[in-house]
Amino acid sequence: MARLDRILSSRWAADLLLWLVITAPLLIPDDDAAAAGLSAVPLLWVRIAAVPLLAFAVLVSRRAPVVAAAVPVALGLAATPELLSANFMVAHVLLAYLLGRRRAGRRAPMLLFTAACAVGLLLVPVIPGATMSDWFGLVTNVLVTLVLPWMAGRYARQHAELVSTGWELAERLEREQELAGDRVRLRERSRIARDMHDSLGHELSMIALRAAALQVAPDVGPRGRQAAAELRRAAAAATQRLRDVVGVLREDGESPSLVPADDTVRSLVNRAAAAGMPVILVGELSPPGSAPLTPMTDRAVYRVVQEALTNATKHAPGAKVTVTLHRDGADAVVSVVNEPPPAPPASPPQDGHGLLGLHERVRLAGGTLRTEPLDGGFAVTARLPRSAGAATTPPRGTGTSRRELALARRKVRRTVIDAIWVPVAAAAVLVLAFTLDTDDRYRSVLNQDVYQQLRLGDPLPSVAQYLPAYQVSGTRRPDGTPADPAGTDECRFYRVHPDTRSPAYRLCFTGGHLSHKDTVYLVD
Structure with missing residues (x-):
């Protein structure tokens, strides 16, 4: 009962950790989905509804992993027809992996992936501004965030089943080895009994022989002869019973030993x-x-x-x-x-x-x-x-194979743990780097309307309040920039579009006022 409580508590702890991991991205605003503006449902309400829905997905992920994987897919489609939402990306990957890890069949997962693509295709003419390029992006995202993790989960499941089969075979061989050892020990005990029979039989025979000699001795009276006869019969009967008992222990087809019992x-x-x-x-x-x-x-x-x-x-x-x-x-x-x-x-x-x-x-x-x-x-x-x-x-239970089996199990556990946390850590680093880079690129874009409203001669403080937090290359001057206009104190460069650094808006200041504004091309 205590072991069952530990198992249940560990499962609840694992499910709670999974829910925290897949809901944590909901705290981050999805600038990509908001900028696309293609969602038919307000993104705030999608994120609010996602909290209990993802909790439901985690609760049913062990019994119905297909349903669990379908929940973040539906939420992602509600956020953007491309299924490219930072709020649900982690949920897609983890629940798709668990789908492959916990379900052996292929039909239901493939139907889920196909249904996601079909629903995305149906949303294209419904959502204003959506195009077929958005649907092609959806297919790509389904392959990357759903199919690939699902295949990784299937591989992990097959590997675990293969390892489990190997352990069962090893344990069966171990049991067979122990049974063979028990048979050998019983055979040796039977041999010991026969050796003791030969030794005791010899001694009993000598007792019977001495009793027979005593029975015919001329100086022994009738009562002595009667006692000697009874002793001889008792020794002979004991010898026969000992032979019968040890005969039961003899292996089928085993011939008696030709070596004397007192051989040295x-x-x-x-x-x-x-x-x-x-x-x-x-x-x-x-x-x-x-x-x-x-x-x-x-x-x-x-x-x-x-x-x-x-x-x-x-x-x-x-x-x-x-x-x-x-x-x-x-x-x-x-x-x-x-x-x-x-x-x-x-x-x-x-x-x-x-x-x-x-x-x-x-x-x-x-x-x-x-x-x-x-x-x-x-x-x-x-x-x-x-x-x-x-x-x-x-x-x-301390044989070599059992010890090696326990050692192999520990090695496999460490290998599986390494195989899990190393890719997860690497993926987390890549996602973090990509997120920071994306965030820097978007926060260095100067809106076109803001750029057009800036007037030469405006003081730097009034201009700075409309400028992005970052420039094209952060705080340093970007490479490949043209020379600054003569007489200017400093020039700042901002992106026109987040996906490219060239062309860029250049704002130059002289004496604390905006003196030049133009569009320049940066040489890579």
Whole structure:
């Protein structure tokens, strides 16, 4: 419930931010639309109505993104038939992008764009002063402010779906890997049970044998013989029950092991050396006079050496192998190190789960296992308690693939964030620069009627109150201007039209009065 509240609150916050962003341009007067004078509705009322309408568009943008994108289009057409209104430009771009991001289909968005062009075409004969050039401008603006953002949103949606599919596949593979690991661990536990069965079965058989000998001993009375017989039958029954229980754990089609249950590491190494493997054994874990290892630890040591020799044969054929056994305090340490192979194997060996099962065997014995490359070869080192030890807790959910998946997700999030804010910031800078440049150009235009009303000899203060705030090049003298008339103190240059700097009106002052006024052409 708390997580749902966070999601809802974050969505409300995102929608509120979106509404603030698309309504902020309404505070800026749209000089272009006002100068065109082609709107059939007063621009002030359009801007007032836009506040609640854009709020409605944001509210329905998740469930009905087509309706949300249509709202600023209608407002833009009400402001100017060219759809070129600074008040709604941001709303067009953002809601068109969200339309592509949140809706997979193409028919409804294309119908919206076509309808905008059709409505603009119908407005041309209705609005006084509108021409076909205005409609061509509308088509261009639809392509730039609606179609292109919509296509960007579609690309973002497809990319997100592709990434999501990749994550699902990775998580599925992760689960399959965990299931395979669980099967290997269960198989290793079954092998441990069989090893313990062989060891315990041997001990129970010896008990039954001694009981049988006691039963036929001449110096034992009838009651002693009866007790010995009961002991022999109990040992035989326990052996049979143990065999039945362990038989359930045997894999289908798995044949019994031909290696004796009490086989030693030295015998294993000797057989490998006799088969042609360059292996040597260094040290001993149970020297004469010392306490023997527990059966669990003894079988774990045997399995470590057995699996390490098998892997060395498959992955590094012909490489020298050293098996080292020694005691370190209360622990028994076994290490199997193979040198680099003299030549790579003819065919790459298939990866199995032997080391994973070996980890489970050592863990259940209360020890730790470390496997790592070493000087071009490979080393397997196990540290096990010589006395009975508790099994360590198996790691769960901390595999390499899971960690890499989490890292990849963080990288993708950063990449997506960068892919969003960098273009947005660049676009904001360009829009700001364009807006400031447009504002400077319009604020440096001297109205033709004002220019004609100026009279030579008028004092500078009375003339200055009618002049624009900026000149052609701001406060500096524009490049390419002709020489000033002789005897003048200063000359000022103002635009005739906002879209060009030449021709320009030149006003020159002498002694604080207007002395010259003419139209000049600036050389670029």
